[in-house]
Amino acid sequence: MEINETLQTQLFELICYMITSACNLMHETKNYGPFRLIDAASRLVDILRENKISSPQMERIREKIEQGKYKVLEEESQFCSFLNELVLFTIASLNDLN
Numbered sequence: 001m002e003i004n005e006t007l008q009t010q011l012f013e014l015i016c017y018m019i020t021s022a023c024n025l026m027h028e029t030k031n032y033g034p035f036r037l038i039d040a041a042s043r044l045v046d047i048l049r050e051n052k053i054s055s056p057q058m059e060r061i062r063e064k065i066e067q068g069k070y071k072v073l074e075e076e077s078q079f080c081s082f083l084n085e086l087v088l089f090t091i092a093s094l095n096d097l098n
Contacts, residue, residue: 010047014040034083035072038065057093064089 003011021036045062048054068082
């Protein structure tokens, strides 16, 4: 299967973001790790949508991420609650596929 050039560039940029984030996390606060992971998931859904290979479930997960990802700047307990809710929402979305 041949990947079109745009998709290839977008995926390469995401990989670069993830690798750079891993390096930067060595010196950032611990909550930035989960933030960077969910941000990467949101970016991946963006790429999939732009290339017409997303799904309604993925779009809803991305919307949830975008609504709550900046809770990382609030109390740690609020960000943790958001992440737990996101996990449950994602599991429910996966169950909807079946």
